Amino acid sequence: MNQRTSILGGEIARRSWLGLSRPVLTSWALAVATAVVMYLLAGGASWALAAAAALLAAVFAATMEWRNKPSWAASRLHTARTWLRRRRGEHVFRHRHDPKYGDPLQDPGWEFPPPLGNTAPLPVAGTGLDDMFILRTANPGERTSYCTILAVEGVADGLRGDPAYAASSSAFGTFLAQMARSSSHIRGLQLLHRSVPHDMTQHIGWAESRVAELADPRLAPAVESYGALIDLAVPLAEEHRSVIVLRIPQTTAFMAETARIARAKDATTVAAIAQLVRDETERATRLLTLAGMGRVDVLGERRACALIRALIDPSFKIERHRDAAWASCWPSYVGGRDSVAIGAEGRWRTRVGRIPARAIEPVPLGPLWLVPVLTGVEADPGDDDTAPMPTIRTLSVRIDFVPAHIARAAARGDFTADQARRTKDAQKGKLDDGSTEVLASASDRRRADLVPGSGHHGAIYSATLAVTGRYPDDVERACLRVTEAANEAAIAEIDWAVGDHDVALFATLPLGRGLAATRYTR
Numbered sequence: 001m002n003q004r005t006s007i008l009g010g011e012i013a014r015r016s017w018l019g020l021s022r023p024v025l026t027s028w029a030l031a032v033a034t035a036v037v038m039y040l041l042a043g044g045a046s047w048a049l050a051a052a053a054a055l056l057a058a059v060f061a062a063t064m065e066w067r068n069k070p071s072w073a074a075s076r077l078h079t080a081r082t083w084l085r086r087r088r089g090e091h092v093f094r095h096r097h098d099p100k101y102g103d104p105l106q107d108p109g110w111e112f113p114p115p116l117g118n119t120a121p122l123p124v125a126g127t128g129l130d131d132m133f134i135l136r137t138a139n140p141g142e143r144t145s146y147c148t149i150l151a152v153e154g155v156a157d158g159l160r161g162d163p164a165y166a167a168s169s170s171a172f173g174t175f176l177a178q179m180a181r182s183s184s185h186i187r188g189l190q191l192l193h194r195s196v197p198h199d200m201t202q203h204i205g206w207a208e209s210r211v212a213e214l215a216d217p218r219l220a221p222a223v224e225s226y227g228a229l230i231d232l233a234v235p236l237a238e239e240h241r242s243v244i245v246l247r248i249p250q251t252t253a254f255m256a257e258t259a260r261i262a263r264a265k266d267a268t269t270v271a272a273i274a275q276l277v278r279d280e281t282e283r284a285t286r287l288l289t290l291a292g293m294g295r296v297d298v299l300g301e302r303r304a305c306a307l308i309r310a311l312i313d314p315s316f317k318i319e320r321h322r323d324a325a326w327a328s329c330w331p332s333y334v335g336g337r338d339s340v341a342i343g344a345e346g347r348w349r350t351r352v353g354r355i356p357a358r359a360i361e362p363v364p365l366g367p368l369w370l371v372p373v374l375t376g377v378e379a380d381p382g383d384d385d386t387a388p389m390p391t392i393r394t395l396s397v398r399i400d401f402v403p404a405h406i407a408r409a410a411a412r413g414d415f416t417a418d419q420a421r422r423t424k425d426a427q428k429g430k431l432d433d434g435s436t437e438v439l440a441s442a443s444d445r446r447r448a449d450l451v452p453g454s455g456h457h458g459a460i461y462s463a464t465l466a467v468t469g470r471y472p473d474d475v476e477r478a479c480l481r482v483t484e485a486a487n488e489a490a491i492a493e494i495d496w497a498v499g500d501h502d503v504a505l506f507a508t509l510p511l512g513r514g515l516a517a518t519r520y521t522r
Contacts (some may be wrong), residue, residue: 009360009490010442013435024063024071031059032294068358082499090114091335091502098332098344111187113330115506117504121301122146127271133301134277135511140437143522144250146273148281149188149304153294154242169367171291178287179459180401185254185280187521188400190512193374196310197390198237199317204230221443236379238390238400241318243307244296246284247400248277250304265484304331308509313342314392314468335502348468349475352497352504355486359493362438370395373465373487378481380474391478392468396507398514399461400521407458408450410520414443462515465494466508 014021035052042048062073070078085091089108100106122134135147155168179186195198207230254276262272285296299307306321306329313331334341342348373395382388402410418440425436449456467482469475483494497504507514 005364005366007362007364007442007445009357010360010438010445012358012438020065023074024065027059027063027073030404031056055522061092068356078499085301091340093330093333095330095332095344096328100332100344105248113333113506115503116330116511117510121278121479122269122274124274127268128273129271129274129278129418130305131300132274132278132420133272133299133304137512142517145512146248146250146277148246148248148277149299149307149510150244150246150281150285151297151299151303151307152244152288153296154240155292155294172293173292176399176401176459177455177457179284180459183282184404185248185251185257185276186246186284187249187251188247188402188515189400190247190510190514191397191399191511192241192245192311192508193395194241194243194311194318195238195374195377195390195393196241196314196318197235197392198239199319215513228448230348235382235388236390238379240375243510244280244288245510245512246281272410301326304510311394311509312505314348315343333502333505335500337499338470338501338515340505348470349472350466350468350501350505351475351479352464352501352508353465353479353494354504355465355491355496356493356495357461359495361490361492362442363490365490370489372485373482373491376488377470377485380469380477380481386470386474389470393482394466394508395451396464396466396509396514397461397462397511398507398512399459400515400518402458402520404450404452404457406520407446408452410458411443411446411450415440415447418443460515460518460521464504464507464514466505 035055037466038055039048063071065071089110092106092108093110093113094101094107098107101108117137117139119135119137119139122136124130124134126130133149135148135149136144136146142486155165163224176189178184179189207227258269258272258276261267261275262269265272265275267275281298285298288296299305302321302324305326306316306324307318309324309331310316310318311327312333316331331342332344339349339351342350361449373393377393379390379392380386380388416435422436422440425431446458450458465482465486467475469477469478481498486494
């Protein structure tokens with residue numbers, strides 16, 4: 001099989017008027033309307049004309065975006081929002097076992113972290129599906145959605161060639177297309193990849209038990225050599241975990257099917273919702289297995305909460321889930337400008353960054369294009385005062401499906417606009433830096449991929465990266481190593497969430513976060 005390639009970085013700029021964002025265009029429209037009203041109410045007086053011109057100039061200067069940077073007004077609004085969050089204490093959360101818990105000077109008293117919003121497990125006790133762990137998110141202004149968490153073994157590594165990876169990539173693409181069909185209630189996925197230091201406790205225990213059984217003294221040098229090898233590997237070895245979160249919004253079709261199940265089985269609404277979510281989860285699990293993704297496990301409450309806790313605080317192991325529960329799986333943290341301090345003593349520091357679509361270079365990308373970020377980041381070699389340690393990181397990709405007919409119409413409109421812009425520039429003899437050509441080729445590819453009968457659907461995605469270190473300088477070095485690996489993966493830029501790391505951190509947790517609703521996915 002030929003290795004499939006894609007070009008994700010073709011959308012290097014907005015296709016809106018002047019390449020500006022919708023809030024900026026809305027602000028300009030309101031400013032123009034206000035200026036016209038002022039001029040008419042003043043009867044065309046010269047002072048009204050001057051005031052209207054001053055208003056338009058001020059709005060333009062405050063909202064204009066230069067080189068993909070936020071405008072002055074957006075920066076000031078962000079600063080005000082950050083100040084208000086810190087004034088309310090929304091950047092601080094204290095676990096009940098934290099020594100500072102209950103201290104009015106150190107603990108704002110939140111029951112759950114503020115960025116979690118209205119997210120909580122669906123109460124399935126007594127429905128016959130008590131083992132299911134379903135998260136329900138119902139934030140104001142958003143459509144209510146339900147999520148289930150799957151632990152995925154992933155594609156086996158080792159002696160695999162490009163054709164094998166191409167086959168796996170094609171199979172996963174087929175899985176996504178099946179999830180995007182109108183018959184499926186799953187309208188989005190979140191893919192998580194976690195890299196943490198390898199826990200060799202079991203192996204060390206096994207080795208010690210085997211060594212204790214040895215009686216031949218001639219094996220002592222071999223035992224010492226193996227022990228030295230373990231001592232060398234433990235600080236640098238890392239393990240990887242893959243998680244898929246299924247996101248099921250509460251659409252009209254979803255509620256109609258829920259009502260049908262409730263009538264047919266004489267069940268409550270909650271039981272019918274749990275039944276429908278379970279059916280969709282089982283279908284996705286079966287299709288993932290058929291796609292060659294290895295073992296797929298649906299996580300219950302304890303394993304899911306242990307995963308969330310370990311993703312926030314690396315001191316906790318993902319497998320240690322005996323004491324994990326939704327009410328107590330949130331470690332203490334204090335958000336800062338450059339990072340968020342994790343743990344009661346701030347032992348860990350985490351920085352979170354977003355990978356903008358424009359930062360992905362417009363070059364052909366194969367199935368292994370993210371390998372440098374997923375498994376190729378160098379470990380911290382350490383120094384006299386710091387022990388060596390692998391680079392702890394989480395990559396989260398949120399994908400929302402767009403029905404084929406909607407995606408086809410959007411691609412057709414973008415292609416038409418790009419062709420018109422290219423023709424207009426050619427008539428004027430205007431040369432650009434290649435941006436027009438890249439945009440036109442991107443919309444042309446989407447139009448070709450979405451032809452009727454292809455079985456393809458559209459998708460909108462976002463990517464978020466969390467990097468954890470042991471102290472500020474350590475996380476700074478870790479971010480540099482991750483940035484270098486990202487450059488090898490054709491990612492030119494990581495937009496770090498300055499001042500918002502504590503909020504952005506929740507986009508890297510298995511909660512189905514990280515992408516706002518758009519006119520294509522509402």
